[in-house]
Amino acid sequence: MTFDFPVADRYRGLATSPVKEIFALAARPDVVSFAGGIPDPALFDLDAVRRCYDWVLTHQGQRALQYGVTEGEAEMREQAAARMSRFLPTSADQVQITSGSQEGLFIAAQALLNEGDVILVESPTYLAAVQAFAAHGARIIGVPCDDHGVLPDALEAAIGEHSPAALYLIPSFQNPTGRTMPMSRREQVGEIVLRHRLALIEDDPYGDLRFSGEALAPIASLPGLSKQTLLMNSMSKLMSPGVRIGWTRAEGPIGQTLAVAKSAISMQSSVVDQLTVARYLETEDLEGHVAQVIDVYRHRRDAMADALSGRLPDSAHITYPEGGMFLWASLGSGINAQDMLADACDAGVAYLPGWSFFAQDPDFSTLRLSFVTHSPDVIAESMDRLVGVIDRTLEQPI
């Protein structure tokens, strides 16, 4: 006799998750994948990380293996606060350590969102964030954007129409588009957020991966905004995604609510990993390491942009990101990037179709290309193949 577990409505009919499929796709051995946002493992600062694990287990071993603190270990909170204080004065007790940014997003949703609440997001936006919000029964409304991020008039209109509980933004080198909100746009958006007393979830995992130009301060650092923003950083893109260490900055009593949620979800994050990351930030040269990574990534972005330049259909629009990991192409009429993926994989190249990043009205001609994983030569050759697939697709009768 078969038995079926009860399945909560939030997951009924969901056989799998888009993010999981990214990783499955990226693992196919016969395909050069630009689908996942996977750092190049050859660039990891492995010797330094091993040194830090060894130091922690030698000098703080009993503590590293013991239960820790829900909000995070003191050293890790101090180091996270110091990094955030480059742009926004932050004390350790305003920082909660999370198991990657993903847990930070899930905790924010647990703490803030009731079923049926509206959360406004950029259109398109990071799909794993949408998953975390959707798991709480939130209605996710995409706000129209241009190459400088969310459009102020559209944001104003969406607030008026939907009375949202929160706004979710990735202002720097956004996933999936690679676009960055300039300071003037941050100020316009911040003014609207302030005036409507709207809670802002500001996700900034890529901001330090800037290839050129000046670093931009987070929206949270604009006057009055720090107290109504949950600002999130992560070590995943700077040091290692495998250690799963991120953090959230919050002011006032909401920090306590985040801690109650964290306690229910996972009690605390790995103490070994927290102490090791704190040691790394204290004693190793993250800035120097990131400078090396940026240098490599910049060349790869150039290789990808050069290989595509002038070779996409006239109807195409492509971003030229100043940092981060992603380039985004809207190929325009005649192309369905989801349908084209099978041909691309047959040609040995994979990308991520863009439609899944839209909360509403998906643009099926879009695709996301990560430029960080492969060498410039592999990128150039793969983009040649991709251009060939696009050309063949356009030649087919519709």
Place this chain on the structure above:
Amino acid sequence: MTFDFPVADRYRGLATSPVKEIFALAARPDVVSFAGGIPDPALFDLDAVRRCYDWVLTHQGQRALQYGVTEGEAEMREQAAARMSRFLPTSADQVQITSGSQEGLFIAAQALLNEGDVILVESPTYLAAVQAFAAHGARIIGVPCDDHGVLPDALEAAIGEHSPAALYLIPSFQNPTGRTMPMSRREQVGEIVLRHRLALIEDDPYGDLRFSGEALAPIASLPGLSKQTLLMNSMSKLMSPGVRIGWTRAEGPIGQTLAVAKSAISMQSSVVDQLTVARYLETEDLEGHVAQVIDVYRHRRDAMADALSGRLPDSAHITYPEGGMFLWASLGSGINAQDMLADACDAGVAYLPGWSFFAQDPDFSTLRLSFVTHSPDVIAESMDRLVGVIDRTLEQPI
């Protein structure tokens, strides 16, 4: 102008969490605490663990720092499956790795429970599990128990009355009571669960910490029950709570739902920690290590039981656990263990008041004592002081 974040109904008015308060209490330097279920850090197998971290970072470093698999790294799933297979044949693909059992409980609640669903629990039961269920709006109904666990007639009646979505049990060395369901009771309960086609969440973090007698198979291993049980283990009590590695066994399509939930919550658990724990289980001597721990814990249980024997009021009932970490006392009439805690702390000894472990009808005379953290001498002296506090409390006019 102040700003108040919206707070989801599930956390409204919850200023803190009971589990967090355990750890805060345990950290007071002037008090010998028996409140938390804190392993003695002097017993950690630190050299072996350091060896395993070093091996992983030397031989699997790039993989350890990279993104991993939502369900868990293959080696870790294999090792977890091998441990479970001692009692119940388990394949690696039936195992999901979680960031401690707490995340496993939260994921189970995410996957199974809608708001308003009833989940049956032992009365009393593990309060952090109740938190994970309550965060999903579940109604938590405690089923009456005796020293052998949940009472079959009471379970039958509760199923009839509440049509529960699931039943949550800790059959071995339960938290908080230390009690164990004998095989005959497991069979009676299993028969009821089968007949009512009820989903069972079986939490077994302590089962391997048995001081005497035969190991008991989990309820999930009884005929027909594996397919309707989510069975959970953890390394927290055997190796280290700080590494946050636990796992859930599931058969059939519910495993996919658990993975979707895990992906939304935290993407995956620390790859470094997973590979290290797998290496530890593969190459080090966990059984030998646990045998040493058991030997120490047995003496400590004896020290605590001896120090209390014959010295509690006639109305008191105390458990004599054959394993695990906890001893449970119901002091009976005239004592409110919550009110008495301040006097106990003034006398330099802390316990955990038992009322918070009850879903309904709390017995305020109960308290939980962890016997694993301190030496027999410290236990004996502290129990002397606790007996003094109890005696003085009984002498006070009510």
